[in-house]
Amino acid sequence: MQFVQLLISGVSQGCIYGLIALGFVLIYKATETVSFAQG
Secondary structure, three states: OHHHHHHHHHHHHHHHHHHHHHHHHHHHHHHOOOOOOOO
16 A cells, blocks of 8 residues: 555655756746746
8 A cells, every 4th residue: 555655755756856947947948048937
């Protein structure tokens, strides 16, 4: 049971990191400048 909870937690955290990275890529492709001012 603890493994399932750990697996779900890891997958959700990985999705959050992926969405943040996708935001950085979209901003870079749209403006061609590196901008860390998100949110």
